[in-house]
Amino acid sequence: MSLAAEAFVSQIAAVEPWPENATLYQPLKDDQILLSDCASSLAVQTYLRMCGLPVQVACKANAEYMSPSGKVPFVHVGNQVVSELGPIVQFTKAKGHSLSDGLDDVQRAEMKAYMELVHNMLLTAELYVQWCDDSTAAEISRPRYSSPYSWPLNHILAYQKQWDVRRKMKAIGWGGKCLEQVYEDVSQCCQALSQRLGTQPYFFNKQYVTFLSHSHAVRSLPNKASAELTNPRVQIIIARTLSELVHHIVLPARAIIYPQGQDDRLGVSIKLS
Amino acid sequence: MGAVHAKSLDPLPMHGRDLGVNPDDMIEVPEPEHAAKQEILENKDVVVQHVNIQGLGRTKEDLLGHEISDVFHAKNLIDVMKKAHMARQKLLRLGIFKEVEVLIDTSEGAGALPNGLDVIFEVTEVKRLTGSYNTMVGNNEGSMVLGVKLPNMLGRAEKMTFQFSYGTKETSYGLSFFKPQPGCFERNLVLNLYKVTGQFPWSSLKETDRGLSAELNFPVGRSSHTVKWEGVWRELGCLARSASFAVREESGHSLKSALSHSMSVDSRNSAIFPNRGALLRINQELAGYTGGDASFLKEDFELQFNKHLFLDSVLSASLWGGMLYPLGGHSSCIADRFYLGGPTSVRGFGMYSIGPQSEGDYLGGEAYWAGGLHLYTPLPFRPGKGGFGDLFRTHFFLNAGNLCNLNYGEGPKAHLQKLAECLRWSYGAGVVLRLGNIARLELNYCVPMGVQSGDRICDGVQFGAGIRFL
Numbered sequence: 194m195s196l197a198a199e200a201f202v203s204q205i206a207a208v209e210p211w212p213e214n215a216t217l218y219q220p221l222k223d224d225q226i227l228l229s230d231c232a233s234s235l236a237v238q239t240y241l242r243m244c245g246l247p248v249q250v251a252c253k254a255n256a257e258y259m260s261p262s263g264k265v266p267f268v269h270v271g272n273q274v275v276s277e278l279g280p281i282v283q284f285t286k287a288k289g290h291s292l293s294d295g296l297d298d299v300q301r302a303e304m305k306a307y308m309e310l311v312h313n314m315l316l317t318a319e320l321y322v323q324w325c326d327d328s329t330a331a332e333i334s335r336p337r338y339s340s341p342y343s344w345p346l347n348h349i350l351a352y353q354k355q356w357d358v359r360r361k362m363k364a365i366g367w368g369g370k371c372l373e374q375v376y377e378d379v380s381q382c383c384q385a386l387s388q389r390l391g392t393q394p395y396f397f398n399k400q401y402v403t404f405l406s407h408s409h410a411v412r413s414l415p416n417k418a419s420a421e422l423t424n425p426r427v428q429i430i431i432a433r434t435l436s437e438l439v440h441h442i443v444l445p446a447r448a449i450i451y452p453q454g455q456d457d458r459l460g461v462s463i464k465l466s
Numbered sequence: 467m468g469a470v471h472a473k474s475l476d477p478l479p480m481h482g483r484d485l486g487v488n489p490d491d492m493i494e495v496p497e498p499e500h501a502a503k504q505e506i507l508e509n510k511d512v513v514v515q516h517v518n519i520q521g522l523g524r525t526k527e528d529l530l531g532h533e534i535s536d537v538f539h540a541k542n543l544i545d546v547m548k549k550a551h552m553a554r555q556k557l558l559r560l561g562i563f564k565e566v567e568v569l570i571d572t573s574e575g576a577g578a579l580p581n582g583l584d585v586i587f588e589v590t591e592v593k594r595l596t597g598s599y600n601t602m603v604g605n606n607e608g609s610m611v612l613g614v615k616l617p618n619m620l621g622r623a624e625k626m627t628f629q630f631s632y633g634t635k636e637t638s639y640g641l642s643f644f645k646p647q648p649g650c651f652e653r654n655l656v657l658n659l660y661k662v663t664g665q666f667p668w669s670s671l672k673e674t675d676r677g678l679s680a681e682l683n684f685p686v687g688r689s690s691h692t693v694k695w696e697g698v699w700r701e702l703g704c705l706a707r708s709a710s711f712a713v714r715e716e717s718g719h720s721l722k723s724a725l726s727h728s729m730s731v732d733s734r735n736s737a738i739f740p741n742r743g744a745l746l747r748i749n750q751e752l753a754g755y756t757g758g759d760a761s762f763l764k765e766d767f768e769l770q771f772n773k774h775l776f777l778d779s780v781l782s783a784s785l786w787g788g789m790l791y792p793l794g795g796h797s798s799c800i801a802d803r804f805y806l807g808g809p810t811s812v813r814g815f816g817m818y819s820i821g822p823q824s825e826g827d828y829l830g831g832e833a834y835w836a837g838g839l840h841l842y843t844p845l846p847f848r849p850g851k852g853g854f855g856d857l858f859r860t861h862f863f864l865n866a867g868n869l870c871n872l873n874y875g876e877g878p879k880a881h882l883q884k885l886a887e888c889l890r891w892s893y894g895a896g897v898v899l900r901l902g903n904i905a906r907l908e909l910n911y912c913v914p915m916g917v918q919s920g921d922r923i924c925d926g927v928q929f930g931a932g933i934r935f936l
Binding site: 253254255257258259261269272274342343344345346349350 | 699703704707711714715717718719720721757758759825
């Protein structure tokens with residue numbers, strides 16, 4: 194967002210308290226949503242829950258087009274619509290809720306760096322695997338993405354999205370990478386996170402968890418949707434290098450998001466060495 | 467009337483040009499006076515023996531047989547001239563000839579009857595390819611419009627037109643193929659391929675339609691019918707970040723595949739300022755049974771009566787109505803609903819600014835009706851009579867209408883009640899200008915009444931331009 198828009202949003206946001214009927218919109222859970230969108234949505238949900246802000250989740254087939262920036266998830270709060278994690282964090286900060294208050298400047302900078310790492314590495318890798326790998330794209334991504342639409346619109350929209358993502362990958366320099374290189378990069382990223390975590394329960398003090406990374410980890414683990422990923426190597430990499438991460442973050446995170454144990458997505462238990 | 471040359475049947479003076487004709491072969495003795503000559507022309511029986519068309523290049527001859535066949539039935543010379551003139555009009559309306567000249571001559575050659583006539587149409591075909599290039603400047607945008615037309619493409623009055631508009635805000639194009647049935651021009655097939663973009667600030671909505679359609683037009687008695695199939699890929703989006711959430715919820719892509727039928731009976735003597743006659747147009751559309759996401763049944767009608775009163779004034783009454791019934795349990799899409807209000811429908815209200823709305827964005831409604839009563843008179847004191855002044859009229863109007871969503875579970879009585887309550891109406895007077903035979907401009911002073919909360923009004927002076935007015 195531009196500086197002027199940011200200032201405007203913060204001013205408007207600061208005035209009203211968080212309403213009861215705030216809603217988060219994401220694509221249809223069972224048939225349509227893809228790995229990367231699901232991870233982003235989980236990240237936002239966890240953040241809001243950790244801040245203690247109530248939010249309902251609504252699934253809409255056209256959530257991506259409803260969003261003002263074209264990316265899911267987005268929240269509808271009062272009469273404001275804010276999309277993506279970064280702007281949502283700023284929006285809640287303007288309302289006075291924040292998780293990073295206890296951090297000093299150095300830690301905050303470190304936190305931002307790690308968030309950028311997760312965002313640039315894990316999210317981009319997810320997009321790469323989903324759309325640039327031909328078999329995954331043909332068997333999972335395209336059919337799921339276009340499932341709410343009828344012929345021939347489903348093919349048109351799916352191919353349009355694939356071209357868009359591939360163009361974006363080329364623009365950031367990932368176009369020339371092959372799948373093995375991507376797995377290498379993911380592995381390195383996970384190792385860096387694992388090292389940072391060490392044996393502590395959280396990345397930074399008690400209140401602040403890099404929910405983004407754990408949400409990606411949670412999503413990357415075998416479940417009904419991603420079990421169909423043709424190459425399960427991603428799960429193995431993450432499960433191996435993130436053993437601590439899984440123990441200390443994934444399981445508590447599941448408890449946060451699904452307090453009543455409603456999570457039925459994990460169909461396979463993880464063996465950790 | 468165009469150029470009609472007629473060589474007279476009267477024999478030329480003996481000492482004039484030598485036609486090699488024996489005076490004893492003449493059918494009747496010619497009268498020397500001019501007045502008597504005319505009388506002979508009218509009473510004289512003739513037989514049209516040959517009708518030729520000269521100047522055909524790529525046009526196939528079987529196309530034209532029907533247009534000129536009537537000339538053979540003429541009984542006397544004046545009749546021949548009238549029928550030849552009508553045939554000329556028919557040939558021109560095919561759109562494949564630039565110029566048509568009629569030549570009526572006596573029959574010559576073997577088998578020529580003494581009272582036989584030959585009618586010759588000398589035609590000039592239009593060029594194979596015509597192009598046009600325009601630049602248009604509108605509201606904060608400019609665009610370049612390129613048009614290409616291929617008339618009479620395959621020789622049977624087929625026409626292909628292509629229009630491409632490239633602008634600062636949007637790009638749109640349209641390709642159209644028209645094929646009439648040889649022998650009956652009113653029965654024709656039109657195929658269209660198009661992409662159009664529209665911006666609707668009253669709903670904070672922008673819509674991009676990419677579609678193709680096939681339509682068949684045919685006359686039945688005095689009515690003309692159109693049966694059409696249309697497949698459209700619609701993309702809706704918010705025009706501004708401040709659009710209401712109800713409009714934001716409609717953003718996205720949808721596919722509409724619809725069959726529609728439309729019937730029109732028009733007995734008016736003119737489309738713009740009719741003095742008499744009536745118009746009835748009924749249109750229905752069924753979407754969803756030939757594929758696509760949108761699923762609904764839509765009906766709408768238009769009725770207009772005109773009556774000429776004393777002193778060149780005309781009383782005109784019109785009624786519009788429509789209903790949209792979503793099928794299959796889906797709710798209707800904002801792009802399919804009806805809109806009401808503005809200088810072309812219920813005057814005195816903002817453009818399409820009547821009915822259900824959310825945060826200032828008008829969402830349209832599933833049922834509507836609108837009625838108007840107009841009195842058209844010539845301008846006071848009739849300035850410019852016989853010329854420019856005839857393009858203007860003053861009019862006094864009374865408009866009323868309503869737009870709402872019906873609860874389809876209830877019976878028809880409840881529907882009628884809902885349509886009758888919260889009636890919006892307005893009255894006023896103004897000046898109307900006719901543009902060609904298609905469009906008109908209006909400048910009115912309006913007083914809106916029955917305004918409901920949420921409607922946007924335009925009381926006072928309102929300007930309107932368009933093709934279809936209530």
